[in-house]
Amino acid sequence: MSQLLLEPPWRPAVLWDQVTLTCQGLGTAGDTTWYRDGQRWWQKGGDHVTVTLSGTYTCDRPGSGHSPPVTVSHDWLVLQVPVRELLEGDMVTLRCRGWRNRTVTSVSYREREKLREPHGGTELSLSPLQLHHSGSYSCKVxxxxxxxxxxxxxxxxxxxxLELQVSARELLEGDTVTLRCLRWQNNPVTGVRFYHGDEEVGRPLNGAELSLSPLQQNHSGxxxxxxRVDSGVxxxxxxxxxxxxxxxPVANATITPGALAHQVCAGDPVTLHCSVQVGSAPVTFTWxxxxxxxARGPLLELRDIDVGHSGTYQCVATNQLGQDGHRVFRALSPELELEVTPGSPWVTAVAVNVGRTLLFLLLLLAVIGGCHWWHRQGPPQRRGQCWTPTPLPPSGPGLSTGPPRVSPSPAPPRDPQVTNVELSGPCEGQRDPRDCDDVL
Structure with missing residues (x-):
């Protein structure tokens, strides 16, 4: 690539400084082509020119291609920084300049959203430079x-x-990685040491490289x-x-609860959880x-289950690693056998107990009703005989007393073959009809 050199070495260049541009690259100086604002400005000219117009300039040398652009400003207020490469630990001076070097006062600098005030004059010095000093700057009056x-x-x-380079950014467990410690623009560096966090992890055996193999998860960080970047002290x-x-990669996928067989009742809720013992995020789960x-996700919730939910369940854990996720790893959990019974044993037991209780109550009511009916009906009357107790004789003065008169015993039962006369009444043939009043 062709390079443009500025004299004086400040960017952006300003027109009133009589800026000279020099093009460096392959080929002869006479073959240099110049461009201004993207348009061919001077073809096959010399390798250096003095700028008289503001704009953005590039050059092209045969075999080197176009150079990076250089801006020549003609603004009323310009902030300039040195053209050279700025390295950590260096000192740099920024200067705020007015049009045609007119004096400017009350200058402040803006570093991103921070304001910096120069200590006298219009220049701001930063020393020592740190990486966080990188950014966008401007000045204002x-x-x-x-x-x-x-x-x-x-x-x-x-x-x-110094820059640390890693041979590969997407690393898998068991891989090998090489760390390289390089100085800016590959300048030599000596006494190299490598650090993992704040701890030194080893010194390279040859040059400024260190290999880590085989990689483990604890190597992350x-x-x-x-x-040392210069010779001597x-x-x-x-x-x-x-x-x-x-x-x-994911490994050892398991389902919780951990038993390999479960028996549940219809209508009971069931929740299964899938997890992996190891595996870099992101990890996806499929049931x-x-x-x-x-289903997908670490949880599988089964609500209002029925016998159709019976069968084997497994979860598949997956993670995609490597650049653009081109390496896919899977882990399959052991099978879980789920058996769904039609009814709940608790519900069946309750139903049996209720049935027995109702049957007992029905029998008890039947016994109570039968006893009540028996007492209302009374003992059965004896038919086919008439018996009246003999009254006791009166007692008193002037009356003789003697042994009580015993009534004759009832007649023995008659032959079941009765006659027409016997059907007229149980007391036919008695002397006194009044003796049968109780029967009639």
């Missing part, structure tokens, strides 16, 4: 609390002196590296942290009833 002018924003990027530099995540998918 204030008149009281009013903003008179504000510059276009300028993006500033701070690069780490933040890694960084440190080393030099400052120590440390890279920004890089997150390493070791993904684990099978007799081999057919019936």
């Amino acid at each position: 204030l008149v009281g609390s009013w903003v008179l002018h504000e510059s276009a924003p300028v993006t500033m990027t701070v690069h780490a002196r 933040h890694y960084s590296c440190g080393g 030099s400052p120590w530099a440390q890279s920004a942290p890089v997150t390493v995540t070791v993904h684990v 099978l009833h007799n081999g057919q998918e019936v």
